[in-house]
Every structure is written in structure tokens, then in C-alpha cells.
Amino acid sequence: MEMPSNIKSILSTGESKRLEFKSGNVGMVALGATICAFLNSGGGQIFVGVRDDGTVEGGVDAKQIEKMLHPLSGGDSSVSLITPNAIWDVTEEATDDGPVVLIDVPAGADLPYLFQDSIYIRIGKQTRKATGGQTRELIQRRYLHGARWERQPVLEVKLKDLDEEEIFETVRIAANKRGWRFRDPEDLMMILEDLNLVDHGRLTNAAAVLFAREAGHIFPQAHVRLTAYASDKAASQLREDQTSRGHLFSHLKTYDAFLGRHISVISDFTATKNHREDRPQYPYWSLREGFRNALIHRDYESIHGRVSVSVYPARFEIWSYGNLPPGLSIASLKTGDRSLPVNPDIAQVVFLRGLVDLLGRGTRKIVEEFRSQGLPEPVWKKQTGGISLTLRSRATPGEIPKELNARQIALLRRMKPGDQTDLSAYAKQTEGDWSERALRNDLSKLVRLGYMAKQGQGKNTFYVRTEKPTA
Structure with missing residues (x-):
């Protein structure tokens, strides 16, 4: 298997304050001291199964290292060798x-950390006792920055106000998986x-x-605000606009349901394929990772610290x-070689x-997932007091949305963005004897999927083609 370019690049830089190479037969004491040092020194990465000169030994098992x-x-903490509690x-x-094993150690927030009752730090590319x-x-x-907002006591909340089911689910997964x-x-x-x-x-x-429950x-x-727009202009008609007000895990469930309603599945037919290939408009893992990052890293201390998700026909934006x-x-977000969690x-x-x-x-x-699928590169930028992530759609000419029937596809191919139609015109242009209910359902679905925007009421209802791309 070819070595990923990012791993090859990291190994070629050599050891440093934030990068350590360890032989495959390294012991727990050497790893524990290095992890402790990284926690105290802003985070870092340990590659196990790599020689000091950056060449690979291989043959290392991640499960054995975890054990x-x-x-x-x-x-x-009474039985932990590193205190206070930490994760990697x-x-x-x-x-x-x-194979080599990578141990990612974030910057510790509760300095100083001890390993076997000693404090370790990084001095250049060496691990030393402090x-x-x-x-x-x-x-x-630690005390220069004061108490973090997340660590401050909340007087309004008691145990009875917490979601016990989510807490016990956390116990189950944390014990079994981590x-x-x-x-x-x-x-x-x-x-x-x-x-x-x-x-x-x-x-x-x-x-x-x-x-x-009432976070x-x-x-x-x-x-968290979740908004779906009918066109790629922010001032366009809204397909959906809701605010999620629960705890973090309820946000994740609400978000997944929102994705299910607004992320299309594309069916791709090409000259080289004799079958239909179904794939989502965006890679789901990236959509979820971007949202989780926003929830974890936003500034909760400010009253303005909300997260917003905006879905347009051809792009997806997450702002925190x-x-x-x-x-x-x-x-540095694109290289992702250092973890500095805000919360x-x-x-x-x-x-x-x-x-x-x-x-x-x-x-x-x-970034790697979008590149591997031939999609436009994700863009992070500072915007209106926060950080935004913009993801561009995979929808391109030649692709047919899986959700649409032949009547709907034919209608969309006849129309350009801004063109109008109504139920009567659609019936005249559609081959076959279709009921008014079926045709009305066709148009309603096109509105729901963002290909059309509904205007007017009653007999004056008409439909405007949005900018959402299709075949």
C-alpha cells in the first residue's frame, strides 16, 4: 500500500518539539513520559515503529499499543499513572x-501533568523532567488564563435536569471503546x-x-441554527429554518435529520458505466466532522457564541x-498536525x-476526503467574529438526482434558473395522462428538494426554477 502523502511529509521533517519517533519495541515508561511532556508543552505526535532517522520499521499493532x-x-485518577485525567x-x-502507530496528544489544559509523580516537558526534540x-x-x-468558562459552576442546573440516558450511554461507549x-x-x-x-x-x-435537556x-x-435556502443567494426563499435548543448530543441528532432532508443522493450515468452509481451530494463524514468541530471549539463564553449551518443548492456552510x-x-487547519481544543x-x-x-x-x-473524490477544496476563513467552513457541492452536469422521476427531470431540463411554470403549464408539457394530484406532488417535491421555489397562493400559485444544479 502506498504511503499517504501527509504521513510521508511528516516523517521527512524529522523529530522536533512536537514530533517524536519511537521504535516498535518501545515500553510504556518511555511512551508515558513523552505523552506527559507533550501534554505540558502544547501537544504533539508520536510515531511508533519509526527509527530516529525517520525510516519505517513497520510491523506495529495499534491495539497492542493501546493496551x-x-x-x-x-x-x-487513583489508579492512573498520568494525572490529572488526559486523553490522546x-x-x-x-x-x-x-504499519506504524500514531499517538496524537492534544495540548493539556490542566497543567502541570505528572507521569509516575514526575513532571515532564519538551526541550527541543528531547523529553526531560521539569x-x-x-x-x-x-x-x-495555567492560572494566568483564569478559570475556563466550561469549568465554571452552573447554579441553574441540578442532576435531575440532566439527560441520564445520554450520560449512561457515554459511560458505556467510553468504557468499551476508549x-x-x-x-x-x-x-x-x-x-x-x-x-x-x-x-x-x-x-x-x-x-x-x-x-x-434545556441547555x-x-x-x-x-x-444551533439550521437553514436551507432555495437558491445560492442568502436572501432567497427559505426551504427550512429551525433552531435546535437542546444539549450537544441532541444537536447531533437534529443535524443528522436535517442532512437527511436536504442532502441529495446523486445518480451518475457516464459513457464508461453501464449502471447507476449513487452517492451523496457531499461526503457525510466531512459534514458531520465539520459540525462536531464547530460544537466543540466555539466560544461558549460569549452570548454570541452560536453555531449556524446554511445549506444552499451548490454549497454547504458551517459557522461558529x-x-x-x-x-x-x-x-494549519488543513495540515491538522496539532490539537488545541478551545473547550x-x-x-x-x-x-x-x-x-x-x-x-x-x-x-x-x-481536505483529503474532498480531494480524493474530486470535489472543490474546503475553505476555512475568519468571518464576522467566527470561523466558517464552506464546502462545495459535487453536483455537476451529467448527474441525475436519484429522488426525481422522468417527468420532474424533463421539466428541470426545460427550465433555466428564474424561469416560471404553474400546474396547468406543467400538465400540458407532460406526456401521458397523469392526475392533477400526481403532478402537484411532483412540483411539491421539487420545492422540498430546492429545485423550485413556490410563489403565490391558491389559483395564483406558480413555481420558479432555482439555481440548484442538475442534469
């Missing part, structure tokens, strides 16, 4: 010379403590955002309020739920 790292951290991601990467002065600097750095250890998987308060969602006996803002009523900035953290740039407690729970597999690398995977 080796299991005692380091995970919920119950372990993935297997293919190369020309066999001196007394360096330890004081880590502590000062090996997270809970002191008592049936005690809600202890579970939340093990997830860093309780501070001095009080629920935190992060607990409310993640699990409070949007407590924090208006936790809302807030700036990139220091150390990240728009350009680490929220990010940790979403990671433990198995919804984010690649810490810091999800944005890079979005």
Missing part, C-alpha cells in the same frame, strides 16, 4: 514498509466527576452544555463564533463517545 497505554489515564488518540497508519523553575512556569501559565475507568458506573455524580464535569461538588457549564434555555449561545486559539492558523472538557467527552477519532486531524481528513 500498553491503558494504565496511563482514564477516569479514576491512537491510530494505525499504512506505509510502504508496513526543573523547579519550569514547574512554577507551568503552574503560572477503556475509560469509572469508579462507579451507576452513580451519576461520580461519573460526572470522572469526566471532569464537576468542580468542588458543583456541576460545570460543560456538564450543562453536554447533558442538560439552550440556560445558555442562548448553545443554540470565536477565534482560533493561539498557535493555530487558517492554513477541552467538552472535547474530551465527545472523544470518549467515539464521535471524534482523530484529535486535531479531522480538518485534514476533510
